[in-house]
Structures are given as C-alpha cells and as structure tokens.
Amino acid sequence: MEKQLRTDFKKIIDSSNFSEKEIITKEKYLNKFIQNGFPGKKNEDWKFLDLNQAIKSNIKNLDYFNENLPNEVDPKIYVDGLEHNKIVFINGRIEKIDFKYEESDKFEIKEQFDSESLLNDVNSLVDLNSALTNRYYKIQVKEHYTVKKPVIIYSLTTSKISSKNINIRLDFDLETNSALKIIDYSIDKSENNFVNIVYNFNLEKDAILKNYKLDKEENNNIKYSYNNINLDNNSVAENFILSLGSSFIKNEINCNLNGRYSSAFVNGIFNLDNNKNHEIRTSINHLNENTKSYQLIKSVLGENTKSAYQGKIFVKSNAQKTDGYQLSKAILLSDNAEFNAKPELEIYADDVKCSHGSASGSLNQESIFYIMSRGLNYKEAKELLINGFLLDVVEKITDNEIKNLIKNIMGLKE
Amino acid sequence: MRDKQVQDLKDYKYGFSTDIDNIKAPKGLNEDVIKFISNIKKEPKWLLEWRLKAYNRLKVLKEPDWQKPKYPKIDYQDLYYYSAPKSFKEKPKSLDELDPKLLETYEKLGIPLQEQKRLNGIAVDAVFDSVSVATIFKDTLTKQGIIFCSISEAIQKHPELVKKYLGSVIPITDHYFATLNSAVFTDGSFVYVPPGVKCPMELSTYFRINASDTGQFERTLIIADKGSYVSYLEGCTAPMRDENQLHAANVELVALDDAEIKYSTVQNWYPGDKDGKGGIYNFVTKRGLCQGKNSKISWTQVETGSAITWKYPSCILKGDNSIGEFYSIAITNNHQKADTGTKMIHIGKNTKSKIISKGISAGYSDMTYRGLVDISKNAQNSSNYTQCDSLLMGNKCGAHTVPYIKNKNSDSNIAHEATTSKISEDQLHYCQQRGLNSEDAVGLIVNGFCKEVLQQLPMEFAVEAQKLVGISLEGSVG
Numbered sequence A: 001m002e003k004q005l006r007t008d009f010k011k012i013i014d015s016s017n018f019s020e021k022e023i024i025t026k027e028k029y030l031n032k033f034i035q036n037g038f039p040g041k042k043n044e045d046w047k048f049l050d051l052n053q054a055i056k057s058n059i060k061n062l063d064y065f066n067e068n069l070p071n072e073v074d075p076k077i078y079v080d081g082l083e084h085n086k087i088v089f090i091n092g093r094i095e096k097i098d099f100k101y102e103e104s105d106k107f108e109i110k111e112q113f114d115s116e117s118l119l120n121d122v123n124s125l126v127d128l129n130s131a132l133t134n135r136y137y138k139i140q141v142k143e144h145y146t147v148k149k150p151v152i153i154y155s156l157t158t159s160k161i162s163s164k165n166i167n168i169r170l171d172f173d174l175e176t177n178s179a180l181k182i183i184d185y186s187i188d189k190s191e192n193n194f195v196n197i198v199y200n201f202n203l204e205k206d207a208i209l210k211n212y213k214l215d216k217e218e219n220n221n222i223k224y225s226y227n228n229i230n231l232d233n234n235s236v237a238e239n240f241i242l243s244l245g246s247s248f249i250k251n252e253i254n255c256n257l258n259g260r261y262s263s264a265f266v267n268g269i270f271n272l273d274n275n276k277n278h279e280i281r282t283s284i285n286h287l288n289e290n291t292k293s294y295q296l297i298k299s300v301l302g303e304n305t306k307s308a309y310q311g312k313i314f315v316k317s318n319a320q321k322t323d324g325y326q327l328s329k330a331i332l333l334s335d336n337a338e339f340n341a342k343p344e345l346e347i348y349a350d351d352v353k354c355s356h357g358s359a360s361g362s363l364n365q366e367s368i369f370y371i372m373s374r375g376l377n378y379k380e381a382k383e384l385l386i387n388g389f390l391l392d393v394v395e396k397i398t399d400n401e402i403k404n405l406i407k408n409i410m411g412l413k414e
Numbered sequence B: 001m002r003d004k005q006v007q008d009l010k011d012y013k014y015g016f017s018t019d020i021d022n023i024k025a026p027k028g029l030n031e032d033v034i035k036f037i038s039n040i041k042k043e044p045k046w047l048l049e050w051r052l053k054a055y056n057r058l059k060v061l062k063e064p065d066w067q068k069p070k071y072p073k074i075d076y077q078d079l080y081y082y083s084a085p086k087s088f089k090e091k092p093k094s095l096d097e098l099d100p101k102l103l104e105t106y107e108k109l110g111i112p113l114q115e116q117k118r119l120n121g122i123a124v125d126a127v128f129d130s131v132s133v134a135t136i137f138k139d140t141l142t143k144q145g146i147i148f149c150s151i152s153e154a155i156q157k158h159p160e161l162v163k164k165y166l167g168s169v170i171p172i173t174d175h176y177f178a179t180l181n182s183a184v185f186t187d188g189s190f191v192y193v194p195p196g197v198k199c200p201m202e203l204s205t206y207f208r209i210n211a212s213d214t215g216q217f218e219r220t221l222i223i224a225d226k227g228s229y230v231s232y233l234e235g236c237t238a239p240m241r242d243e244n245q246l247h248a249a250n251v252e253l254v255a256l257d258d259a260e261i262k263y264s265t266v267q268n269w270y271p272g273d274k275d276g277k278g279g280i281y282n283f284v285t286k287r288g289l290c291q292g293k294n295s296k297i298s299w300t301q302v303e304t305g306s307a308i309t310w311k312y313p314s315c316i317l318k319g320d321n322s323i324g325e326f327y328s329i330a331i332t333n334n335h336q337k338a339d340t341g342t343k344m345i346h347i348g349k350n351t352k353s354k355i356i357s358k359g360i361s362a363g364y365s366d367m368t369y370r371g372l373v374d375i376s377k378n379a380q381n382s383s384n385y386t387q388c389d390s391l392l393m394g395n396k397c398g399a400h401t402v403p404y405i406k407n408k409n410s411d412s413n414i415a416h417e418a419t420t421s422k423i424s425e426d427q428l429h430y431c432q433q434r435g436l437n438s439e440d441a442v443g444l445i446v447n448g449f450c451k452e453v454l455q456q457l458p459m460e461f462a463v464e465a466q467k468l469v470g471i472s473l474e475g476s477v478g
Helices: A001-017 A018-034 A051-058 A124-132 A364-373 A376-395 A400-408 B002-010 B031-041 B046-058 B101-109 B113-118 B140-142 B151-157 B160-164 B178-186 B425-431 B438-454 B459-473
Strands: A085-090 A093-098 A107-111 A135-142 A151-157 A164-176 A177-190 A196-205 A208-215 A220-231 A234-245 A247-256 A261-271 A276-288 A292-301 A304-317 A322-331 A338-347 A352-362 B021-023 B083-085 B124-130 B131-135 B147-150 B187-194 B200-206 B219-224 B229-237 B245-247 B249-255 B260-269 B278-280 B285-290 B295-305 B306-313 B314-317 B323-331 B337-340 B343-346 B352-361 B365-373 B384-391 B398-407 B413-421
Touching: A001 A018, A001 A124, A018 A124, A018 A247, A051 A220, A051 A247, A085 A322, A124 A164, A124 A196, A151 A164, A151 A196, A164 A208, A177 A220, A196 A208, A208 A220, A208 A247, A208 A400, A208 B278, A220 A234, A220 A261, A234 A247, A234 A276, A234 A400, A247 A261, A261 A276, A261 A304, A261 A376, A276 A292, A276 B278, A292 A304, A292 A338, A292 A376, A304 A322, A304 B260, A322 A338, A322 A376, A338 A352, A338 B384, A338 B413, A352 B398, A364 A376, A376 A400, A376 B131, B002 B131, B031 B046, B031 B249, B140 B147, B147 B151, B151 B160, B151 B187, B151 B219, B160 B219, B178 B249, B178 B285, B187 B200, B219 B229, B219 B260, B219 B352, B229 B459, B249 B260, B249 B295, B260 B285, B260 B459, B285 B295, B285 B323, B295 B337, B295 B438, B295 B459, B314 B323, B314 B352, B323 B337, B323 B365, B323 B438, B352 B365, B352 B398, B352 B438, B365 B384, B365 B413, B384 B398, B384 B438, B398 B413, B425 B438, B438 B459
Parallel strands: A085 A151, A135 A164, A151 A177, A164 A196, A177 A208, A196 A220, A208 A234, A220 A247, A234 A261, A247 A276, A261 A292, A276 A304, A292 A322, A304 A338, A322 A352, B124 B200, B187 B219, B200 B229, B219 B249, B229 B260, B245 B278, B249 B285, B260 B295, B278 B306, B285 B314, B295 B323, B306 B337, B314 B343, B323 B352, B337 B365, B343 B365, B352 B384, B365 B398, B384 B413
Antiparallel strands: A085 A093, A107 A135, A338 B398, A352 B413, B021 B083, B124 B131, B147 B187
16 A cells, blocks of 8 residues: 555656645655554544445555546536535536635635645544645635625546545635635545545634535445534534435544634434445534533434444533533434444533433334324334434524525425 | 541541561562462362463453553562462461451451451451451351352362353453453452342452552452342452552352342542552453343442542343343542443343443542443343433543443434533532531532432442542542
C-alpha cells in the first residue's frame, strides 16, 4: 500500500501547483497516514464498523490518484421543487458553481489552500484527506448576511470510475450574524470507491448553520464524512443526517462549543435494508459556560443490517450550566439485524444537566394489533408505526422547505 | 465530641499494620516462585501444571491499557507473591490455636471472630495476606452438606469439585490480571451448596493485606448446585502504606439450574492519603455464570476504597430464563480513581438483566462507569434495563459514563438511562432549614441517592455501608 500511496501522491503533486512549503505539509500528513493506515476494529472509534476490513474485501487495488477528467453536468439530477444554489462535484472535481440567488459580494467561494486550517490529530482518514486533496475551496458568508436559498452540494460519481479514492475538502466561514443552510446530496453511479469527505466550519458570533446530509441512493461505495464545527458565542449549528442508501457509510460530527450560549443539535435517521452497514459518531465538546446540545438518533433495521451510534458529550471543568441530552432508539425488524450504541458522557463540571438514553427492541405487537383492529392490514400497520417513529426526528428540522423535501424523499406522510 | 468523631472518621481507621513474622516467597515472578507456592500449599500436580500453563501464557500477554485511570507501570518482579504468618505453617485446627495478634487484628477490624462465632449467625472466613486464617461456623454448615472453607483446603479435600469448576468461568486464557491470578493465586474462599439446600446463614469473607510489597491474589469459587441458594459477603481492608499495593483477585460464580447466588462486596481498601500517595490498586476479575435454567446471580457492590478500582463484575446468562443483576455504589474522593461497571452477556432465551449504578465523585477524583450489554442472536425475548446516575461534588472531579450496547436480536429489548447532576441547592436548603448542618445534609441526600442499591445489601452490611458512604465523603463539602 505504501508504494502505491507514494507514487499516487507524486502524481497528485505533479498535476497541481502547490508551493514547496505546502508540499512539505502535505507530505507530513501522508506519512502520518502511512504510519496508521485505515482504521480497523482494534481502534476504539471503529469498534463497530471495520473500515480496514471493508476496504480490503470490497476494493481491489485502491487507486489514490484521480485524473479529474471534466464531466458534463446533467441538469436532470437537480432537486425539484426547491429553489437552491448549487455546487456540483463529479468524481471529486467541481464542475459547476451556481449562486444565482445571492449577492455576489456577500457570499462567495474561493480556491485557496490554507495549511493552518487543516485538522490535526483527528484520525488517519482526515490525514489522508489532508494529504491527497488537490484543490481547496473556502465558502465565505460575510457578516450580517443571511444566505437566501439553501446551497445543495451535489456529490456525484459516474460509472467511469472504480477502485478510486476520492477526497473532497471544503471550508466554511460564517462571519458574525450570518446564516447558511447547506444540503449534502450524493448521487452514485459508480461502484467500489472510497469517498472521503472533510468539511470544516467556523461559526463566528451569532452565526447560524443548518447542515443537512442526505444519503439516499443505493450504491456500493464506501463512504466517510467528517465535519468539524467550531462555534463562537451565541452561534447555533443544526445537523441532520439521513442515512439510507450507501452500503457502507460513517458520518462523524465534531462540535466545539467554544463560545457562551452556543448550541449544537445533531439528529439522525438510519432506515436500512439489504446488508447495509452504517454509523454515526458524534462528539460534542462543551468548552464554555451555558452551552447546550441535543441529539436524537433513530434506527429502523431490516434484513442483515447493522447500525451503530457512538455519541460523546464532553464537558470541560469550566463549562458550568451545560445542558446536554442524547437519545438513541432502534427498531430491529429482523433477527439478522444488529444495533450497537455507545452513548458516552465525560464530565468534569458539577453544575450541569447531562443525560442520555438508549432503547432498542422490536415493533410493539400490541400497537400493531391496535391498528389492525381498526382495519389496516399488517403491512400498513407496520409502515404506519415506523413512519411515526421516524417522523419524530424529521420534525426536529427547523427549515420547513427542507423538512418537506426530506419527507418527500422518505415517502413520509403526515 | 463531634469534632473528634469526624477526625476519627476522616482518617482511614483500618490503616494500622500488624507486626507478625511472615514467611514469604522470594521476591519476583518466575517458575520457581510458582512452584514454591504450589509446594508450600501441598497442591496436586495438575494444579501446578495449570498454574504454569497460565504463567507461560502470561509471558506473552500484554497488560491492558484502555482504562481511564492511568497508573505508573507495575514492576511485577518487585513484589512478593506469597506471604503468610509464620505460625501458619500448619494450619490451626481451631480458633484457640490462632496467633493472639491475629485475633487482635480482626478485633480492630470489627470482626471479633470469637464473638461472632457465638453471637450472630454469619459464617466468616478471614483471609490475612495470602492465607485463610479462620473459618467459623463450620459444623453448622457441614450438617447441611455445605462446604465453606479456604480454597487451599478445598483443593485437598474436594479436588473433584475444584478441578471441575476452577477456571470454568475465568479460564487461564483470559486477560492479563486474571491470568496472573491463575498463575500465583494463594488462597481465597470456596463454597459449594448442594442441590436443594438454602444456605441458612450469610457466608462472609474478610480480606486483609498486611505485609508490605505484597500483592494479594485470592481466588474465590462459589458453586450453587441445582435449586440451592447462597448469599455471600466480602469485605476488605489494608494498612496505610506509602507505596501502591496490587490486589488482583479472581472470583468465579457458577449457578446451576434454579440456583441463586447473591454476592455482596463492601470494598474499603486503603485509598491513599489526601495527596493521592499510596493506596491499593484493586484490579479484580469477578464473573458469574448462570449455567442452568432459571438461575440467578446478583452482584451488589459498595466501592469506597482503593487508589484505583478497576473491575467489572459480570454475568454470563447462558441458561434459559436466567437473571443477572448488578447494583453498585462507587464513591471516589481526594485522588481516588475508579473505572467500574458490569457486563451482561445474554446467551440463553428469556434472559433478563438489570443494572443500577450510582457513582459519586468528589475532590480531585475521577469516576467512570463502563458497562456492556450484549444480547446475542439466539437470546430471544431477553431484556435489559440499565440506569446509571452520577453525582459530582465540585469542578475538580470527573464523572464519566461509557456504556456499550449491542443488540442482535429483534425480540429483545434494551433500555438505558444515565444522568449526571450535582446535589441541588434546593435540597440542601430544605435539609438545612430543618436544622441539619451541611455535611449531615449531604450525607442524607447521598444516602437517598444510593438507596436503591443499599436496599439490596444484607442487613448487617447495609448499616456498615451506609456509614461508609458518609465517611468517604467527609470533608468534601463546605
């Protein structure tokens, strides 16, 4: 693997124009990745989902260099019924940026590499991303500007590529009192690639971020997404993860509540069937007084599926008056389904309110009986109960347009 | 008067050491030492081989390092693995032959063996450093066919039982400290309750580490045969010493069809002084196997001592309809650290488990609840309920909860709840308004917080435990 990595790294460097210093920085991350490799079961954070094993058994000769050939954007892929700004990635390369609803001096995207903003000591996959990403983009929302329409980040893969490692990296700067809504929307026509996405958000005072991730299409790729969110005073980050389609995906969200009265929300849904293997891992770090976090994760697990939720609430000793809550629930529909949870609290301050709960089990037979006795058949009764179970999470979405979009995608009816 | 009482309580009252001549094995861990232990205990050949097998495995094993409380590396070659009072070369036949100094020690500990024998009905087995010194009430038990003796005695007198069950729950292929214990265990208690017998009294063991530089490695084996019941209590103390002492015991419980074992621990090893110097490393492996149908194992623990407590009393629910329970209070103060919890492994059908854990941390201490609930594919209709609550006093301490939940069966239910909070001002105010001072108020509130667990303890222990809860937190408020 090392040889392949080094030659592919060289190809990436040769085909881009990084400065001498930048290359040294990137090399440092490459060496770190080579040292640690893909994380596997032995790694506590990957206990429930063995990425190393998944890559070994699904991808032969993983290729880290991506030629980045241009592709045509087919407008048919665009989401209907929602006016939105667009960023389109095809096979890891930006093909289209369309911010037509916004004031161009208030909201912009720049290509810029800033080695300061690279994330250190997170895990080997983030290191891999730092080493191999060839283009860096920064999206900036100027102070007091509210981005009018949501930004949908389309991430497409075409059937042309296979056994490739695709790295995407985006930086977001939300200046004082600004607001941004983004939707991650992936469409995969390819198979057996490893997609590694890293976003870094910086929220200044009073900024509001709404971050939605939709993974809905069936595909055979292995995916990893890491979002780091830094929050200053009074800022809010709302995250929602819809985990449906991919055969193997792990979403990680790390929130640093640095400022007073800042708050973070993470809500997620797993609705899985057919051998799917999904995980959400969150870590919410309460680092200042009066911060708040809320997490709700629900799973519905069908035949041969596995979902895992690892959530950590960390409270630093000066973060008094912290309010942290975490709840995970799962319904197992099959005897071959598996639900794993590790809801963790690490608390060093005494004047806090922190709690978590986790429950898993089967559909309540009495509820099914009740509904059937009112004239629905078994299948309808089951669907009704599952819809109700999941709707609870969708209702947490504060943006009505996006809430309706997600309800449509999931086929949820009220 | 009260000041004096408080002063007495604040200091670790079991911190004295007894001056008794000891026979020790040579320092260090090697085959010769193991042979020495085996030889001095006149063990059969199979056991020596078993020990050596464990030792050979130990050589390639690595010490685990995933725990929250970190500690300086232990030099296993700098420990005595066997220490016994000299007068014990031949085990005394009755209490009258005991070294009077030993009896005095136990008197100071609050376990006057002589008196207990006559007064209340608890059978006590006292373990001093490495040897079991006295077992009382033997006759009454023998009449019912109950075997309650030291494990060394059991090896001599009931080798078939020992051979059958020793290592059946904690095999020599287990983790580092369990394997270390298998190689060098010195003594401990052995209980066998025959089919259909309800043990008429509480069985109790008192452990005492006396000699310095000594590790204590006792091994307890309790077997409840079909339809039997036994309740077993365990208490522990150690003298105050500046260096850290290692305590790595193994406790194995086997419950056959319809049997029930209740195992209660009040652990009060020396916790080290105010600055965290000295104290016991309590790295104990406790595991119960519900082997038969409808069997039940219940762990209750009150953990107030030790510099570091690192243990997870577990239940393997193998038999159908078996039940596992875990009730725990863990209190850390000053620089104490604890990483404790339980594992409930559901294998059989209709198995149930319940976990109630209460953690209290004060001063500069650090407390972690770590637990596993694993419902395997074939454990139909199983259920688990877990509740872990933490109470923090001050912002120099930490309280952590790390549950692992694995559900592989769609017919089973797992529910987990955890909260972390502090003693509310309102509650304190209410108590103080009614005339309690702040320390008494805290004691009252904490006892209320722990009530669910304290209720599970046998009467005699509950009183002691309640006092201990108060003592452990003295000086942590104000």
